[in-house]
Amino acid sequence: MKQRRGVVRGVFAGAGGDLALAGLSTQLFALNATAREFVLTKSKVHLQDRSMLNIHAVLRKIDNKLISWLSAERQGLERHRRGHVRDFYHWGGPMNGQTARAEFIRSLIQNSGVERVVETGAYQGTTTEWFAGFELPVVTCEIDRAAYAFARKRLENYSNVEIIHANSVDVLKQLSQRDTIHAKTLFYLDAHWREYLPLADELALIFRYWRHSVIVIDDFAVPGDAGYGYDDYGPGRALVPSLVHAVPGAPETLYYPSVPARWETGLKRGCVVLSTDPDFEAALAATPQLRPVRRGD
Secondary structure (H helix, E strand, O other): OHHHHHHHHHHOOOOOHHHHHHHHHHHHHHHHHHHHHHHHHHHHOOOOOHHHHHHHHHHHHHHHHHHHOOOHHHHHHHHHHHOOHHHHOOOOOHHHHOHHHHHHHHHHHHHOOOOEEEEEOOOOOHHHHHHHOOOOOEEEEOOOHHHHHHHHHHOOOOOOEEEEOOOHHHHHHHHOOOHHHHOOEEEEEOOOOOOOOOHHHHHHHHHHHOOOEEEEEEOOOOOOOOOOEOOEOOOOOEOOHHHHHOOOOOOOEEEEEOOOHHHOOOOOEOEEEEOOOHHHHHHHHOOOOEEEEEOOO
């Protein structure tokens, strides 16, 4: 397979290689859609042909393989151009498709006077686009080149969104030098799925420079509710309360979803909310979708 892959890449080498591969992918995607439409039409009259289902699956695999041979930048742009719902809503929609989480974050933005949003880990911009709808300034970042290209194209018509291709810690260092550190800022931290786990460094920067902030961390363990999933990358690298409390300046009280996982929608990923700002702390305590847990409880 490696030899064949090299031959195909050789055929499409040169300045127009990516464009040629993208064009072939476009034709396969169109053929795939035609096959799928044919299958669906036949299904309606109960004459579904299994061979057409197989053709659809094979064409989809070929199409994805061709896209994987494009440069990272072109991969992202090509996936955006195709407009497949699985690319635009990969995790089930904003906030992983979790309506209870979306509701308490909406409540925080509305009732706490949030003036800016900073997101780390945009991926393909689904949650970023949701934040953009509040018409607040939004800064987001993504380290993966293909995902960044997709998100940049997706968000290009939002004048209130700035997207940066960089490591989240480097971006926070850059933002810490702007006058906007004095604004009431909501941080949505979701840049934790590579070898380097940046969460502790992100929190240290936020605690140091942003006095008026509230922080939401995605994929976090929820004490007392194992139904919520969380990220665990091995010893000392799990998203659990001890990781947050080990960062100098962390608050004693953390807030978790009060809605049981069995009543949540979407992927049912855990989260934690925290703030060192008294006004935000009061808002969190008054939010019914959140419950406080003090350190040591």
